[in-house]
Amino acid sequence: MNIEKPFENIIEHIINAGIRPTRQRIALAKLLFRGDYRHVTADGLYKEALRENIRISIATIYNTLHQFTAANLLQKIVVDSDRTYFDTNVGHHHHFFYSDLGQLEDIQNGKIELLKLPELPHGTKVDSVDVLIKISKKTI
Amino acid sequence: MNIEKPFENIIEHIINAGIRPTRQRIALAKLLFRGDYRHVTADGLYKEALRENIRISIATIYNTLHQFTAANLLQKIVVDSDRTYFDTNVGHHHHFFYSDLGQLEDIQNGKIELLKLPELPHGTKVDSVDVLIKISKKTI
DNA sequence: GTGTTTGCAAAGTGTTTGCAATTTA
DNA sequence: TAAATTGCAAACACTTTGCAAACAC
Numbered sequence: 001m002n003i004e005k006p007f008e009n010i011i012e013h014i015i016n017a018g019i020r021p022t023r024q025r026i027a028l029a030k031l032l033f034r035g036d037y038r039h040v041t042a043d044g045l046y047k048e049a050l051r052e053n054i055r056i057s058i059a060t061i062y063n064t065l066h067q068f069t070a071a072n073l074l075q076k077i078v079v080d081s082d083r084t085y086f087d088t089n090v091g092h093h094h095h096f097f098y099s100d101l102g103q104l105e106d107i108q109n110g111k112i113e114l115l116k117l118p119e120l121p122h123g124t125k126v127d128s129v130d131v132l133i134k135i136s137k138k139t140i
Numbered sequence: 141m142n143i144e145k146p147f148e149n150i151i152e153h154i155i156n157a158g159i160r161p162t163r164q165r166i167a168l169a170k171l172l173f174r175g176d177y178r179h180v181t182a183d184g185l186y187k188e189a190l191r192e193n194i195r196i197s198i199a200t201i202y203n204t205l206h207q208f209t210a211a212n213l214l215q216k217i218v219v220d221s222d223r224t225y226f227d228t229n230v231g232h233h234h235h236f237f238y239s240d241l242g243q244l245e246d247i248q249n250g251k252i253e254l255l256k257l258p259e260l261p262h263g264t265k266v267d268s269v270d271v272l273i274k275i276s277k278k279t280i
Numbered sequence: 281g282t283g284t285t286t287g288c289a290a291a292g293t294g295t296t297t298g299c300a301a302t303t304t305a
Numbered sequence: 306t307a308a309a310t311t312g313c314a315a316a317c318a319c320t321t322t323g324c325a326a327a328c329a330c
Contacts, residue, residue, distance in 0.1 A: 020304070022310065042295080057312040062295065081319090083294070084221045096260075099267055111258035118251035120236075120275055127239055127274040134267040135260055160329070162285065182320080197287040202320065221294085223319070 017071035039104035157211035
C-alpha cells in the first residue's frame with residue numbers, strides 16, 4: 001500500500017518545476033493534480049476555486065495556467081476558438097470532444113493509431129500530431 | 141479543354157447555395173472560389189478585399205464567411221484560439237499547420253490514414269475526425 | 281415596394297497587461 | 306529586504322450585434 005502525502009507532493013511537484021509555491025499556485029495545483037487527469041478552462045477553474053473558497057483573481061488563474069504549461073505540468077489543447085483548454089495529462093494522446101457539452105476526454109493511448117504519415121513540406125519538422133474526434137449524443 | 145465562365149459560375153454557385161448574390165458576396169466569392177483551395181481568416185480576407193478595392197466592412201466579411209459556411213461552401217477549421225480559419229475545400233481532409241507562419245495547408249487525401257478508431261463513449265456518434273500536424277522550419 | 285443586406289459603431293467575450301500593494305525566500 | 310507575485314482595472318484582439326440607410330428582386 002502506498003502511503004502518500006499528497007499535499008507535500010504537489011508542492012514538491014511545482015517546486016521541482018522551478019515554480020515558487022505561493023498560496024494561489026498551491027491551491028490551484030491541488031485542484032489540478034490531485035487525482036485523475038483533468039481538462040480545464042480558465043473560467044471553469046476560476047469558478048471551481050471560488051466554490052472552494054480560494055481567494056484568487058482571474059488574472060492569476062491565467063498566469064498560473066501559463067506557468068504550469070511552460071513548466072510542462074499542463075498542456076494546452078485547441079478545440080474550439082472560444083476558449084482554451086488545459087490538460088493535466090501531458091503525455092502524448094488524442095481527444096474526444098463532446099461538441100454538445102464543450103467537454104474533452106482523453107483517448108487512451110493505443111486506442112487509435114495513425115498509419116502512414118504524409119511526407120512533410122521540405123525543410124520542416126513535426127512539432128505535434130493531434131487527432132480530435134468530435135462526438136455528440138446519438139439520436140436514435 | 142474546359143472553357144469556363146468563372147464569373148457566372150461563381151454567381152450560380154452561391155445562388156444554388158440559396159444565397160442572394162449581392163455585390164459584396166460576389167466579390168468575396170470571386171476571391172475565394174476562383175482557383176485553388178484556400179485557407180483564409182476574416183482579417184486576411186478583409187485586407188485582401190481592401191487591396192482589390194472591394195468596398196466592404198469587416199462585419200460583412202464575418203457575415204459572409206458564416207453564411208458560406210452554413211451553405212457548405214466553406215468549412216471552419218480550428219487551429220489556434222486566436223483566430224478562425226475557413227477552408228474552401230469542404231471535402232474531408234486533414235491539415236498541416238505552420239506554427240511559425242500561422243498558415244494552414246491541406247494534406248492530400250490518402251496521404252494519411254487512421255488505423256483503428258477507438259470505441260466511442262456509449263450513446264455517442266462521430267461528427268468529425270480531424271488530424272492536425274503542426275510543423276515548423278527545421279533548424280539544422 | 282418589400283424584405284434582405286450592408287456598414288457603422290457599440291457591445292461582448294476571452295485573455296493579457298501595467299502597476300501599486302502584498303507576499304515569499 | 307529584495308525580488309517575485311498578486312489583483313485590480315484598463316486594454317486588447319477578435320467577433321457579434323443593433324439599427325438606420327442602401328440594395329436586390
